[in-house]
Amino acid sequence: MKLKTIVTDDEPLARERLKLLLAQDEEIQVVAECRNGRETIARLKSAPADLLLLDIQMPGINGFDVIDAIGSHRMPPTIFVTAHNEFAIKAFSVRAVDYLTKPIEPIRLQETLAHVKKRIAGAAALLTHEQFAEALAALRTPTRNEKPYQERFIVRDGAKDVLLNVSDIEWIEAADYYSCLYVGGRKYMLRESIKELSVKLDSARFARIHRSVIVQIERVREIHHDGRAEYFVVLANGQRLRMSKTGWRNLTSAHSQQS
Numbered sequence: 112m113k114l115k116t117i118v119t120d121d122e123p124l125a126r127e128r129l130k131l132l133l134a135q136d137e138e139i140q141v142v143a144e145c146r147n148g149r150e151t152i153a154r155l156k157s158a159p160a161d162l163l164l165l166d167i168q169m170p171g172i173n174g175f176d177v178i179d180a181i182g183s184h185r186m187p188p189t190i191f192v193t194a195h196n197e198f199a200i201k202a203f204s205v206r207a208v209d210y211l212t213k214p215i216e217p218i219r220l221q222e223t224l225a226h227v228k229k230r231i232a233g234a235a236a237l238l239t240h241e242q243f244a245e246a247l248a249a250l251r252t253p254t255r256n257e258k259p260y261q262e263r264f265i266v267r268d269g270a271k272d273v274l275l276n277v278s279d280i281e282w283i284e285a286a287d288y289y290s291c292l293y294v295g296g297r298k299y300m301l302r303e304s305i306k307e308l309s310v311k312l313d314s315a316r317f318a319r320i321h322r323s324v325i326v327q328i329e330r331v332r333e334i335h336h337d338g339r340a341e342y343f344v345v346l347a348n349g350q351r352l353r354m355s356k357t358g359w360r361n362l363t364s365a366h367s368q369q370s
Contacts, residue, residue: 113140114161114231119151120192121169125213129164132220138228148172152180160187162227167193175251183247184240188227196303199265201250203274208246212265214302261311266292266299275299281330281346283308285323318365320344320358328365
């Protein structure tokens with residue numbers, strides 16, 4: 112028996128990609144695609160569904176508004192889809208809600224679907240109304256004393272996702288639309304550009320010393336300038352990284368904030 116599935120996303124290309132990926136699963140049948148929250152509410156009220164893939168951030172009526180309109184106790188098993196890392200981190204922490212981050216990777220989708228199928232197969236594994244409401248509250252409400260800067264990132268580690276503390280990051284290197292996070296001799300890939308990361312990190316703790324490099328200031332052991340407009344830093348682990356003149360100013364300015 113196939114799971115009757117609804118796909119909701121305000122971006123046409125995102126919907127098409129998701130439908131193509133879902134078509135590879137013989138147990139999934141996409142019965143409707145919705146462009147916004149209003150269409151999703153109407154579809155859920157007109158016909159039942161076994162599974163909903165729901166974009167959180169949509170103009171007008173967002174994913175949370177859909178749940179408010181339908182009622183959490185009447186919602187089908189739901190996989191949240193988000194392009195925003197902060198929602199993913201909260202979903203990860205709650206561990207009661209399935210989620211996918213954009214752009215969706217086929218392996219990650221397969222893992223999430225397998226998890227949801229197990230829940231649907233066993234009634235005891237399904238979320239209770241109280242658990243679902245609690246998870247939603249954690250996702251939609253800012254944490255008390257929440258800091259304005261990113262403190263954790265979700266990264267892939269083999270076949271699993273892990274939460275990586277920002278304080279453990281030694282340096283970051285640009286890799287096109289990705290960034291490489293270096294932690295204790297290991298490298299983790301994050302699907303965010305170094306430009307995006309530079310505004311999410313505390314400028315008093317991290318400095319962009321080159322257009323392709325960000326360092327944690329406390330990890331810097333030495334700063335070198337050879338007199339020919341060539342700058343570089345040496346980290347506590349011995350790693351040597353080049354630095355631009357602008358980067359030197361960023362680093363010295365950030366260091367003065369710490370002093």
